[in-house]
Amino acid sequence: MRQIILDTETTGLDPNQGHRIIEFAGLEMVNRKLTGRYLHLYMHPERDIDPDAERVHGISLDFLADKPKFRDVAAELCDFIADAELIIHNAPFDVGFMNAEFNRLGLPLVEKQCAQVTDTLAMARDAFPGKRNSLDALCDRFEIDRSNRTFHGALIDCELLSEVYLWMTRGQDSLMMDIGYGEGGEGGGAQGFKFERKPLTVLAPSADELAAHQEYLDSLDKSVKGSCLWRSIENPPSEQPA
Structure with missing residues (x-):
């Protein structure tokens, strides 16, 4: 099954209050390998962006002035996610916004277009109860370099989430895990948590x-x-x- 590592940025927190998607990013993964195929879109929201949201993602309305509306890119986005498993951190947030956009255009909801949705935040909470499980915290836990992440942009977040997801699901079918682009690698689903721990370094006293x-x-x-x-x-x- 194709998997799409997905993230969005929005004008605010609640689509029921009329907030809209302004950035979409998706990375395609097959057999636990990023294929190199991706979709990255900016969209004009036809409304203002909340200042708090802009401080998080750094996207201004001026930057979006010449960008297409969601309706102009909806077909391309739907084709990209069709029949795939979506891997999303805090999936209810992104799926809620996507469904609000699709509903405006009379398009099928995410659940009808995709094979399934996997929420890595829910996975992390099950695996690490009582711990911080934000994307930043998981990157720190798995020693994933996030030095290029100045703002919470959708594309860089997808790249980080792809590594987090592979760490969280490694060992389902094999103790080996490859991160990179191309064909091959071990297959694996989105259930279970078996981690390959690094061997401990033993230092003898002098x-x-x-x-x-x-x-x-x-x-x-x-x-x-x-x-x-x-x-x-x-x-x-x-x-x-x-």
Whole structure:
């Protein structure tokens, strides 16, 4: 199945209040490989952009002055997402806006056009309960470089989300994971969480560190007028000479 890593930027937070999509980005993935095919669109919203939203994504109405309206690019967008699985971080937000746009034009809703929608935010909350699970937090958790992410632009967010998604689903069919462009790679769905952990680095103490440790234990022995608890941990009764 084709997968589309998808993100949008909008004029505000609520499509029910008339807010509109101003940027759409989607990256195509097949067999856990980005194919190099993508769709990136800017759209004039035919309304103002909330200042708070503009501070997040950095897109101004002046920048969008010569951009097409959503109705002008709707067919291209629908063709791109048709029959694919959509991978979206906080999917209800983006799907809600897309459905509002489609509804204005009398087009089928996302759920009718696509095979399924996978919400990586819900996946992360299941995998890391009680932790921060924003895209930034997940990038930090998986050590994904986000140094080029000045604003929350849709295309750069898709690139980051593609790496986050592969990390979160690695090991479903194989412990191997390839990130890149082209054909090949291991297949995998969007359920389950099996992570391949990096091997731990074990550092042996130096002779000086061992000596300092013994001196500290000697001082503990003196303070308790006997053998400190750490001695019994290092030398449990079964290991002590008879």
